Every structure is written in structure tokens, then in C-alpha cells.
Amino acid sequence: MTGIADANLRQLMTNLIIELYKYQAESERKRIIERQQQGIALAKQQGKYHGRKPQYAKDDPRLQHAFKLYQAGMSDIDVARNTGIKRTTFIRYRKKLNVQR
CATH class of the missing domain: 1.10.10 (Arc Repressor Mutant, subunit A)
Incomplete structure (x- = not known):
């Protein structure tokens, strides 16, 4: 047997696997953002992070x-x-x- 014969069951399994991949990707993205925010907070405490430079100075x-x-x-x-x-x-x-x- 090479696959699932029932089309409905096959579609259900496909959708389930896709949802699982979506959940993993979303979780990983949240972890990346959290680690980035922690790094920025640490750099700010150490005085190394100042953000993006303003495009125009006040007296430009x-x-x-x-x-x-x-x-x-x-x-x-x-x-x-x-x-x-x-x-x-x-x-x-x-x-x-x-x-x-």
C-alpha cells in the first residue's frame, strides 16, 4: 500500500500536516522576535543600542x-x-x- 485510498482522509491528513507546519513556523517566528527584543534590551542597558539615526536633523x-x-x-x-x-x-x-x- 503506497498511500491513503480514501480521498477525504487524505485531504484531512494533508490539512493536518499543513496546520502543523504553520504552527511550527509561527512559534519559531515568535521565538526569534522574543530573542531579538531581549538582545535589544540588553544592548540598551549596556549603552550600545541607540536605534536608527534620524533622517533629518532638527536644523536641517x-x-x-x-x-x-x-x-x-x-x-x-x-x-x-x-x-x-x-x-x-x-x-x-x-x-x-x-x-x-
């Missing part, structure tokens, strides 16, 4: 120019088009630095 001329355009009445989208700064990045910095019209 491109960012300051974008803020001036925004305060002059331009929309976020127009500021992004004129300065080359992504709209979401501009909005994040605008909120972070509390720039208002």
Missing part, C-alpha cells in the same frame, strides 16, 4: 524650508512635492517639532 535646511512653505499656506502634499521629503515623513517631523501654521 531642507526640513526648515519645508516648514516655511507649510507655514506660508502650502498643503502637506505640495510641500512634499516641492521639497522631495515624503509626505508622511514631513507630517511626522511637523508633529514632533510642533510646527503649526
